Amino acid sequence: MDAERSGRPSTSTTDEKLEEARAIILTDRRVTVEEIALQLGISQSRAYSLVHDILGFHKFAASWVPWHLTEEHKRYRQHICSSLLERYNREGDNFLNRIITGDETWVHHYEPETIRQSMQWKHMSFPSSKKSKSRPSAGKLLLTVFWDSQGPILEHCMGKGITVTSVNYCNMLRNVLRPAIRSKRRRSLTQGILLLHDNACPHTAHITINTIRQLNWEVLEHPAFSPDLAPSDFHLFGPLKNALRGVDLQLTMRWKRRCMTGFAVNHKISFPTALRSLQIARLNVSRRREIILKSNVVLMSVT
DSSP: OOOOOOSOOOOTTSHHHHHHHHHHHHHOTTOOHHHHHHHHTSOHHHHHHIIIIISOOOOOOOOOOSOOOOHHHHHHHHHHHHHHHHHHHHHTHHHHHTEEEEEEEEEESOOOOOTTTTOOOOOTTSOOOOOOOOOOOSOEEEEEEEEETTEEEEEEEOOTTOOOOHHHHHHHIIIIIHHHHHHHOHHHHHHOOEEEOOOOHHHHSHHHHHHHHHTTOEEOOOOTTOGGGOHHHHHTHHHHHHHHTTOOOOSHHHHHHHHHHHHHHHHHHHHHHHHHHHHHHHHHHHHHHHHHHHHHHHHHHHO
8 A cells, every 4th residue: 555645636637627627628529738728627638638638638620621522412413423322323434435535624825833842852961952932824715624434535725815605505515525525536426425424504405405415415313412412523633733733834745745644644643543443432332332321221220
């Protein structure tokens, strides 16, 4: 048995202090350790140990999501993904090979390299190099790309001051994209085009729907607020812009050549796997939704 020792007994970790600290945190989840220490009358180091080590609280930032989906949105996502997966199971790879997807993105005339891209080997005896911070150029172009599992079909640059409207988008589908498909993917016209684009206003306007119907193309359903199901954002624009970083693209012809080089660099990486990964994303959405629905049924039966 330990011998009695002189001095004031510790009162910072009593049950009352623990419950008081827990109540403070649950009342204000953004309270700081300094504020907790002041309210409890203890040191900051002791308050930190109490909160982290004894109570087990840790501060985390909320995960960023582009949009909070409602239950209706989630059900619609699950319905679309399930129906497209069923169609893929029936038609196989022919279904993926018929898909032509496209999207728009802004490309700056100059985009600085990332820190990782600018790294270089240096001997320990060499002096350290310095680099001033650079920013993207103010000048930029709006690039529209259409592609399929074989690679790029169309790269279209909007003129200066021209934005994507339903009229401009329809003219591009009819007068630019269709001739490009006839030139590069003639067989796709006979098999039937499956067009996959997001729900931007120019893509869903009545004039656009009528134009696509006149072209005898089929539009695949795309759920709202679902960038994870739009393959261009995830598999094309990111690698393309990385390939163009550190290059001055102010001259239009040079920009077009560099753009083609970026596509060639990423051809084997992006295009053959992107549409297959799209199927995996759809499968994950469908499975997650089924698990959530089953767990809700279990909870309802228990209560």
